[in-house]
Amino acid sequence: xxxxxxxxxxxxxxxxxxxxxxxxxxxxxxxxxxxxxxxxxxxxxxxxxxxxxxxxxxxxxxxxxxx
Amino acid sequence: xxxxxxxxxxxxxxxxxxxxxxxxxxxxxxxxxxxxxxxxxxxxxxxxxxxxxxxxxxxxxxxxxxxxxxxxxxxxxxxxxxxxxxxxxxxxxxxxxxxxxxxxxxxxxxxxxxxxxxxxxxxxxxxxxxxxxxxxxxxxxxxxxxxxxxxxxxxxxxxxxxxxxxxxxxxxxxxxxxxxxxxxxxxxxxxxxxxxxxxxxxxxxxxxxxxxxxxxxxxxxxxxxxxxxxxxxxxxxxxxxxxxxxxxxxxxxxxxxxxxxxxxxxxxxxxxxxxxxxxxxxxxxxxxxxxxxxxxxxxxxxxxxxxxxxxxxxxxxxxxxxxxxxxxxxxxxxxxxxxxxxxxxxxxxxxxxxxxxxxxxxxxxxxxxxxxxxxxxxxxxxxxxxxxxxxxxxxxxxxxxxxxxxxxxxxxxxxxxxxxxxxxxxxxxxxxxxxxxxxxxxxxxxxxxxxxxxxxxxxxxxxxxxxxx
Numbered sequence: 001x002x003x004x005x006x007x008x009x010x011x012x013x014x015x016x017x018x019x020x021x022x023x024x025x026x027x028x029x030x031x032x033x034x035x036x037x038x039x040x041x042x043x044x045x046x047x048x049x050x051x052x053x054x055x056x057x058x059x060x061x062x063x064x065x066x067x
Numbered sequence: 068x069x070x071x072x073x074x075x076x077x078x079x080x081x082x083x084x085x086x087x088x089x090x091x092x093x094x095x096x097x098x099x100x101x102x103x104x105x106x107x108x109x110x111x112x113x114x115x116x117x118x119x120x121x122x123x124x125x126x127x128x129x130x131x132x133x134x135x136x137x138x139x140x141x142x143x144x145x146x147x148x149x150x151x152x153x154x155x156x157x158x159x160x161x162x163x164x165x166x167x168x169x170x171x172x173x174x175x176x177x178x179x180x181x182x183x184x185x186x187x188x189x190x191x192x193x194x195x196x197x198x199x200x201x202x203x204x205x206x207x208x209x210x211x212x213x214x215x216x217x218x219x220x221x222x223x224x225x226x227x228x229x230x231x232x233x234x235x236x237x238x239x240x241x242x243x244x245x246x247x248x249x250x251x252x253x254x255x256x257x258x259x260x261x262x263x264x265x266x267x268x269x270x271x272x273x274x275x276x277x278x279x280x281x282x283x284x285x286x287x288x289x290x291x292x293x294x295x296x297x298x299x300x301x302x303x304x305x306x307x308x309x310x311x312x313x314x315x316x317x318x319x320x321x322x323x324x325x326x327x328x329x330x331x332x333x334x335x336x337x338x339x340x341x342x343x344x345x346x347x348x349x350x351x352x353x354x355x356x357x358x359x360x361x362x363x364x365x366x367x368x369x370x371x372x373x374x375x376x377x378x379x380x381x382x383x384x385x386x387x388x389x390x391x392x393x394x395x396x397x398x399x400x401x402x403x404x405x406x407x408x409x410x411x412x413x414x415x416x417x418x419x420x421x422x423x424x425x426x427x428x429x430x431x432x433x434x435x436x437x438x439x440x441x442x443x444x445x446x447x448x449x450x451x452x453x454x455x456x457x458x459x460x461x462x463x464x465x466x467x468x469x470x471x472x473x474x475x476x477x478x479x480x481x482x483x484x485x486x487x488x489x490x491x492x493x494x495x496x497x498x499x500x501x502x503x504x505x506x507x508x509x510x511x512x513x514x515x516x517x518x519x520x521x522x523x524x525x526x527x528x529x530x531x532x533x534x535x536x
Contacts, residue, residue, distance in 0.1 A: 006420075013419035014397070018404035022412060025404075029416035033389065037421065039382035041375075042428040043435055050430035051437060052282070 006030040076101040077238035078532060081147045081295040084241060088135050088146050095128040095135070095146030099190060102148055106239050109535055112220050114212040115234035117153045118160060119193040124148065127190040134188070143298050143322070145188030150234050150243040152227075153194040154201050155286070156275040157181055164277050165197045167210050167406045168399055178275025179310065180244055180286055180303045187302045192240050195230030201251055201279045202227065202392065203411025205462050216258060216459050218499050218533040223462040225258030225455070227251040231289050232259035237535055242299050243289040248279045249384050250454075250477030252287045253489035253504060258459040260491040260500030260531060262296045262519065263289045265477075267510045268484030269314030271300075272307035280391040281312070283384065283481045292529040293490070293520040297321040300512060316510050324513045325520040330366030332518065334359070335447025337374050340476040341456060344377035348457040354492035354501040359451055361525050362518065372443040372450065375436055377476055383436065384478040386421060386429035393418020433482055440483045440506075449518045450506040452476050454489040458499035476504060486512045488519050491528040 010019045010026050019026050076098055079087065087093035103121050110116055131146035151157055154164045156174035158181075163169045177185065184191070196214040198204025204226050205213035214229040216222040217237040224233040228245030232255030235243055245252040247265040256263025264287050271286045278284060288299035300321050307313040336359055341347035347355070363369050393400075396415045404412055443450060456474040460467035480487035485506050492503040503522070507515035523529050 009420055014401040015404070015416065015419060017402070018400060018412070018416060021405055022409075025409060025413045026416060028413045030420045032385075032413070033417040033420035036382045036385040036389070036417075037425050039378055040386055040425075040429060041379050041382075041432060043431045048431045049434055050427055051434035 001030050001034050003027070077105040079241060080292050081144060081241045081290065081298050084147050085143045085145070089140070095131040095190065096125065098146070099124050099128040099148055099192075102192065102240060109237050110239065113215045113217055113233050113237055113535070114196055115150070115214055115230045115237065115239055117163060117165065117194045117196055117211050117230070120160060120191065124190050124192050131188055131190060141188035144184065144302055146190065147242060148190045148192045148240045149184055150192050150195045150231055150240045151181060152197050152231050152243070152245050154197055154246060154277040155181060155244055157191055157194065160194055162277060163194070163210070164200045165204070165209055165211055166199045166408075166411070168403065170210060174275070176275065179272035179307050181275070183303050183305070189242070189302070195234060195243065197229060198227035199408050199411040200277065200396070200415070201246055201248060202414050203408050204229065205468065206408040206410050208408045213462065215462060216499070217535045218260065221461050221463070222459040222499060223258065223468060225255030225459060228255050228263070228289065232256055232261055232263065235259065235261045235289060235291050236533055238532065241290060241295060244303070245287060245289045246276060247285045247287055247481065248283045249388055249481050250475055252285070252289060253454050253477045253487060254475060256289060256489045257454040257502030258500065260528070261289060261291050262293055262488065262490045263287065264296050264300060264488045264512065264515070265480060265486065266300065266304065266512055267314070267486045269312050270304050270316065270510060270512070272310045272313055274307055274310045278395055280388040282391065283388050285481070293516055293523050294322060294325055296488070297325055297516050314510070319513055321513050321516055325517055327517055328365060329362050329518055329521040332367045332449065332514070333447045334362055334367045334369050334518065335372035335443055335450045336369055337450055337452035337476070338371060339374070340377050341453035345456050345474050345476070347453055350458070350495045351453060351456055351501050355451070355453060355503055358492050358503045358522055361522060362451070365521050365525065370447060372447055374443055374479065375439055377479070379432070380436065380479040380482050381473065383429045383432050384482050386425055387433065387482070389414070389418040390421050390426040436479070437483045440479070440485060444485070444508045448507070448514055452504050452506070454502040454504035458495045458497065458501060480506050485509060486515050488515050490519055490523065491531065493526070494531070
């Protein structure tokens with residue numbers, strides 16, 4: 001990934017301090033993300049749903065037991 | 068004391084310790100004292116403990132001893148010591164996550180799993196080394212040294228539940244709790260030759276455990292034997308209404324189902340992982356063949372099954388894990404990046420470079436992968452595949468660590484949430500553990516453990532210990 005683009009994305013993410021103090025780590029993190037994104041086989045079926053599916057209501061949580 | 072309890076109490080498993088307590092040949096105080104002496108002798112070379120809570124452990128042992136002597140036995144873990152990975156809260160002790168950022172993070176309450184263990188009468192020995200925030204390691208730039216492999220302390224013990232596996236292999240405790248987001252229970256179990264089980268997503272509560280990735284995190288049991296792994300799972304499994312991911316499932320007595328053998332079971336071998344996707348070290352491949360042939364000889368039916376490529380699973384795991392971890396760590400990475408070790412900083416910042424669409428695409432691919440693994444598990448009762456593609460390399464060889472850590476087949480089951488167990492499959496010519504992995508249907512840990520026990524019974528992996536100390 002282009003170094004200027006990495007720097008712009010890092011600033012957008014609020015990583016100015018890391019960019020100043022650890023520029024190699026920021027570059028390595030960006031390369032890592034790009035690599036995994038390129039390796040991922042995104043579904044071609046437009047109707048492919050994500051996991052977990054949306055479920056209406058709150059089945060359980062900190063103040064409510066599961067149904 | 069019995070001969071073994073007298074000569075080497077540190078190798079006693081939970082089941083054997085419970086029998087010794089019942090027979091009055093060993094007491095919880097004697098066992099904890101022996102383990103503390105063992106830790107004093109060997110831990111300086113392997114760095115298992117971040118914090119050994121000796122006084123509290125001895126006091127808990129005295130209480131357990133009095134209760135057992137009075138006939139008030141709480142169950143099979145009463146008086147049995149357990150180590151806790153230091154991302155899991157123990158009331159009154161710091162949960163440091165092996166990080167400078169949380170050195171003074173004293174837990175106000177026990178994690179749900181620790182509370183369950185205390186209720187069962189288990190004795191908390193202390194907090195165990197991990198990779199920083201369960202992702203950055205092995206590292207030498209953290210406030211505590213990395214754990215080392217008891218089979219050869221020049222080698223890494225796997226991670227991130229590194230102290231748990233190293234401590235079990237070294238005889239510092241018979242049981243431990245770990246966590247697994249991309250293989251962090253099964254990797255150290257493989258490297259150290261012990262048993263590690265990542266349960267089905269939702270079977271064991273994550274409440275009170277520092278999160279890495281909400282939809283990939285699992286808490287699970289680690290032990291030297293399959294029977295002890297089952298006993299620990301018996302104690303920690305169960306619904307927790309305060310964990311939003313917790314599942315309400317019928318109670319199963321895992322330890323009671325172990326000895327049924329494998330006759331009639333269909334074992335699906337996933338050859339592509341170690342033959343095509345990531346060709347394994349020949350010793351690992353030979354060990355996997357031996358496990359398969361052994362199970363067939365015990366009466367199982369072997370069949371090949373097909374799953375998507377490992378690289379596909381790994382990419383989905385990393386996109387989801389990094390995106391969710393970024394949500395957890397972004398505030399600290401923005402304000403205090405210098406307080407992370409280098410490896411954790413690099414791995415956690417990766418999440419800043421994904422877009423929302425990447426995360427959703429990964430979750431959509433995830434559902435397709437779940438469907439594919441479910442299809443394989445209709446053809447087979449349990450899957451057999453590689454865990455690590457090679458034995459553990461030297462811990463001080465950063466290049467070898469970076470090359471070999473991703474050479475694994477554990478991430479598929481973090482993506483899908485199926486239960487998966489890693490254990491010893493033999494020893495390499497260099498004297499380091501080789502490993503095998505078994506995966507099963509959702510909430511069917513009982514069958515996974517049954518297959519693992521069948522292999523252990525024939526191979527004798529439960530009596531194979533390093534010559535340390």
